[in-house]
Amino acid sequence: MTLPSGFLDSGEVFLKPDEKDLKAEEIEKILVGFYAVRLDGAGVKDKRELLAALAAGFKFPAYFGRNWDALLDCLRSLPDFVQARGYAVIIERSGLFLKDSPADLEDFRDIAETAAVFLLEKYKLPFKIVLL
Numbered sequence: 473m474t475l476p477s478g479f480l481d482s483g484e485v486f487l488k489p490d491e492k493d494l495k496a497e498e499i500e501k502i503l504v505g506f507y508a509v510r511l512d513g514a515g516v517k518d519k520r521e522l523l524a525a526l527a528a529g530f531k532f533p534a535y536f537g538r539n540w541d542a543l544l545d546c547l548r549s550l551p552d553f554v555q556a557r558g559y560a561v562i563i564e565r566s567g568l569f570l571k572d573s574p575a576d577l578e579d580f581r582d583i584a585e586t587a588a589v590f591l592l593e594k595y596k597l598p599f600k601i602v603l604l
Contacts, residue, residue: 485588488603496562499602505557513569519576530554540579547587551595558598566603
């Protein structure tokens, strides 16, 4: 199983594979060396649930402030506490992810894209959000 050509090399942070039957386990196998966090989109309904899920998945430090600024800080600091070839958030059932919180989704998009640019420029490490 391979990802479509240029999938990880694209400048896009939020990626949606063309292959509809692709599973999170298959994505994890393809992302060799990446630190990947899996989220169930149905279980992430708002900012609070998103921040808790990311904090647990990426093992953010205890001082994580559980707000947007703290999320950006921790994502930009990932190489300081999680060594990897890159970072990914794999969101299963992504159609349900923050479905009823469009403002939270927009804020998360902005933060993820800002963090991705920083990680690529400073550390040459990719950060991707894979929507399944």
